[in-house]
Amino acid sequence: MKYSIFSLAKAALSGHQGWKRAWRDPAPKKDYDVVIIGGGGHGLATAYYLAHKFDIRNVAVLEKAWIGSGNAGRNTTIIRSNYLLPGNVGFYELSMKLWERMEKDLNYNTMVSQRGIINLCHSDAQRDALARRGNTMRINGIDAELLDAQGVRRMLPFLNFDSARFPITGGLLQRRAGTARHDAVVWGYARAADMLGVDVIQNCEVTGFVQNNGRLTGVETTRGTIGAGKVAMAVAGNSSRVAAMAGLRLPIESHVLQAFVSEAIKPLIPGVISFGAGHFYISQSDKGGLVFGGNLDGYNSYAQRGNMPVMEDVCEGGMALMPMIGRVRLLRQWGGIMDMSMDGSPIIDRTPVDGLYLNAGWCYGGFKATPASGLTFAHLLARDEPHPEAARFRLDRFRRGAMIDEKGQGAQPNLH
Numbered sequence: 001m002k003y004s005i006f007s008l009a010k011a012a013l014s015g016h017q018g019w020k021r022a023w024r025d026p027a028p029k030k031d032y033d034v035v036i037i038g039g040g041g042h043g044l045a046t047a048y049y050l051a052h053k054f055d056i057r058n059v060a061v062l063e064k065a066w067i068g069s070g071n072a073g074r075n076t077t078i079i080r081s082n083y084l085l086p087g088n089v090g091f092y093e094l095s096m097k098l099w100e101r102m103e104k105d106l107n108y109n110t111m112v113s114q115r116g117i118i119n120l121c122h123s124d125a126q127r128d129a130l131a132r133r134g135n136t137m138r139i140n141g142i143d144a145e146l147l148d149a150q151g152v153r154r155m156l157p158f159l160n161f162d163s164a165r166f167p168i169t170g171g172l173l174q175r176r177a178g179t180a181r182h183d184a185v186v187w188g189y190a191r192a193a194d195m196l197g198v199d200v201i202q203n204c205e206v207t208g209f210v211q212n213n214g215r216l217t218g219v220e221t222t223r224g225t226i227g228a229g230k231v232a233m234a235v236a237g238n239s240s241r242v243a244a245m246a247g248l249r250l251p252i253e254s255h256v257l258q259a260f261v262s263e264a265i266k267p268l269i270p271g272v273i274s275f276g277a278g279h280f281y282i283s284q285s286d287k288g289g290l291v292f293g294g295n296l297d298g299y300n301s302y303a304q305r306g307n308m309p310v311m312e313d314v315c316e317g318g319m320a321l322m323p324m325i326g327r328v329r330l331l332r333q334w335g336g337i338m339d340m341s342m343d344g345s346p347i348i349d350r351t352p353v354d355g356l357y358l359n360a361g362w363c364y365g366g367f368k369a370t371p372a373s374g375l376t377f378a379h380l381l382a383r384d385e386p387h388p389e390a391a392r393f394r395l396d397r398f399r400r401g402a403m404i405d406e407k408g409q410g411a412q413p414n415l416h
Contacts (some may be wrong), residue, residue: 001019001020003107003108003109003267005059007155007251009395012257017117021201022187022191022194022327023190023194024199024200025285027223027404028131028199028223028226029060029167029199029226030226030227031227031228032058032059032060032199032229032379033056033058033228033230033412034050034059034060034228034229034231034232034244035059035226035230036062037206037232037233037234038061038063038070038215038220038233038235039062039067039190040067040068040071040202040234040235040236041072041185041189042362042366042370042373042374042377043061043063043232043234043367044186044189044190044200044230045195045370045374045375045377046234046374046377047059047189047200047378048189048192048198048374048378049378050381051160051193051197051198052192052196053382054378055381056381056382057196057197058197058200059193059197059198059199060199061190061193061200061201062205062206063201063203063204064203064204064205064206064222064315065202065337066203066205067187067255068182068186069369070235070237070238070336071237071336071337071338072183072186072367073186073372074335075182075267075336075366075367076259076281076291076292076366076367077179077180077181077182077283077285077291077312078117078177078178078179078272078281078367079095079096079179079180079368080117080178080281081137081142081174081176081368082137082174083406084132084136085404085405085406086404087345088406089137089142089388090293091134091369091389091390092365093140093141093142093294094175094311094376094389095368095369095370095371095373096142096179098182098371098375099112100112100176102185102371103188106188106279108188108191108192110180110181110243111179111180112285113176113178114175114176114178115177115178115271115283116173116177116178116270116272116274117271117274118147118152118160118172118271118272118277119157119172119274119276120170120273120276120277120321121153121169121171121276122276123170124169126144126169126276127157130146130171130237131146131169131172132168133172134172138370143176144172145172145174145276146170146171146172146173146316147170147171147173149161151170151171152168153168155270155272156269156270158268158324159273159321159322163279163320166277166278166320166334171276177271178271178272178344179283182367185370189374191409193303197209199326201223203223204221205221205241206220206245207222207245208245209245209279209356210225210230211246215354215355216228216353216354217293217355218231218303228355229331229355230355230357231357231373232357232358232360232377233360234359234360234364234377235337235360236253236337237302237337237339238254238337238385239252239339239358239360240252241302246351246353248351248353248356248357250347251341251342252304252339252340252361252413253300253363253414254301254337254340255299255300255301255323255337255338255340256297256304256305256306256335256336257293257296257306257335257336257340257364258293258294258296258297258310258311258333258334258337259291259292260291260292260293260315260332260333260337261285261290261291261332261333262289262290262292262325262328262329262330262331263328263330263331264287264288265284265288265328267285267288269282269283269290269406271283274366275321277320278316278317278321279294279295279314279315280292280293280314280318280320280321281293282318282321287324290325290328290402292314292316293314295310295313296310296340296365296412301334302337303337304333304335304336304337307352328399338362338363338364338366339360339361339362340413340414340416341360341363341416342403342411343397343398343403343406343408343411343416344404344406344409345361345392345405346359346360346361346362346363346369346373346393347360347367347393347394347395348361348373348377348380348382348390348393349381349385349386349393350395355399356382357380358395359373359377366381372389376389376390377390398411
């Protein structure tokens with residue numbers, strides 16, 4: 001069914017009793033051309049682009065729980081392309097362009113809201129770094145505006161401009177950035193892929209791989225053995241665990257990242273704000289809740305929950321930036337598992353295991369990368385060569401010393 005104002009009006013006449021399921025609930029077939037492990041945004045986007053752009057439709061997406069139950073449903077929904085280094089710049093701008101046309105492409109309301117993002121600076125050195133990033137963005141055709149303190153004050157008069165410790169000296173604004181509804185993104189890709197013949201199979205956990213003569217030919221699951229011409233991993237924080245089943249060790253660590261939502265308040269924050277003197281970022285949802293997050297928890301974990309010290313640290317960052325939120329009550333928090341690569345940038349590549357392909361290492365950038373990740377991973381699976389905008393995301397770059405260290409932190413995943 002194609003969604004439109006006419007289908008909505010027709011459904012209204014019948015009391016909305018005639019809506020069909022958005023996607024099927026199929027049983028696994030014996031064999032597929034491509035099996036994608038992971039039913040989050042990246043896995044579903046990959047399946048959609050395989051079917052839509054490359055006409056490969058004998059595809060299955062396997063999700064151990066329900067689609068979007070992992071990191072796709074556990075993030076702060078920010079989309080942006082304000083990056084600095086070659087590799088990241090073009091890739092995330094490709095993603096932004098795909099976000100801008102997503103609702104038309106998928107025929108689904110993913111609630112993309114381009115409200116803008118401001119990265120604040122609190123010193124001359126930070127201002128110079130933002131100016132350099134902004135110049136790089138503009139050279140590459142990406143919108144960027146460097147604001148002075150008065151420019152920030154006009155847009156965000158409620159910030160703490162009088163702080164002697166963290167004076168706000170300016171900021172870098174990308175107006176095309178913003179937010180999107182994470183659940184709607186997953187549902188939109190699932191529905192669009194299903195309409196093209198892709199099997200979206202939930203409650204189907206991969207427990208092992210089938211290999212013959214050194215080539216991977218299928219997967220063992222809780223719903224039986226499924227044969228595959230190619231197997232694609234898009235399992236975010238569980239990348240190391242799933243790869244280990246194939247005898248592969250990845251240059252990745254898994255860390256918990258917490259996010260928070262406050263009680264609903266009247267409209268306050270016009271876009272997304274990123275604090276430059278501490279790791280804190282905040283926006284406001286359409287329901288009125290303040291959505292914010294900060295640093296990783298300081299230990300490796302596969303648990304989708306965090307600890308109290310990090311909650312305190314994140315809230316301290318918020319109070320330093322905008323003390324007025326101190327009386328707003330916290331409604332809920334959750335944790336996602338970040339697959340942190342050694343340089344803070346992702347991996348989209350074939351693996352040394354023949355027949356196994358990898359999409360991992362997204363660190364903080366997973367949600368905003370969803371459409372470009374799916375498109376470039378589908379390109380790799382279909383043509384066995386990297387997409388031009390993902391050519392630098394090779395797995396062997398760590399051995400070759402060709403890192404893409406956006407933050408300049410070195411080979412220490414927890415700092416990225």
